[in-house]
Amino acid sequence: MLKISHKKIEKDSEGYLKKTTDWSTELAKEIAKKEKIILQDDHWKVINFIRKFYFKFNISPSMRMLITSIEKEIGREKSNSIYLFKLFPEGPAKQASKIAGIPKPSQCL
Numbered sequence: 001m002l003k004i005s006h007k008k009i010e011k012d013s014e015g016y017l018k019k020t021t022d023w024s025t026e027l028a029k030e031i032a033k034k035e036k037i038i039l040q041d042d043h044w045k046v047i048n049f050i051r052k053f054y055f056k057f058n059i060s061p062s063m064r065m066l067i068t069s070i071e072k073e074i075g076r077e078k079s080n081s082i083y084l085f086k087l088f089p090e091g092p093a094k095q096a097s098k099i100a101g102i103p104k105p106s107q108c109l
Helices: 025-034 041-057 063-069 081-087 092-100
Strands: 002-004 007-009
Touching: 025 092, 041 063, 041 081, 041 092, 063 081, 063 092, 081 092
Parallel strands: none
Antiparallel strands: 002 007
C-alpha cells in the first residue's frame, strides 16, 4: 500500500497497481524511486507509450512487442533491448509497466 496525496493506493504482492485509475505522474515518480530509477525524458517516453499501448489493446506489452512498437516514439537507435535495459535494468517491459501503473506483462520473465 502506498499513500499519495493522502490517498491509499492498493498494489499486488509484486508492487503493481491493482487499479490503473489510481496512477498519476506523482505516483510514477514514487514507484520509480522505490525501483531506484530517476525518471528522465526517455523514461517518460517509454512509460507514456506503454500506457497508451495498454489502453488501446488492453494488454501490457511484452519485451518483443515493446521493441517492435516503440521505434516511432523513441527512434530506431534507442528501440532495442540494450538501450531499454539501461533505462529499466530489472526488465524494460516489467519495470516500465510497474511504473506506468499497468499490469505486469503476461509474457514476462
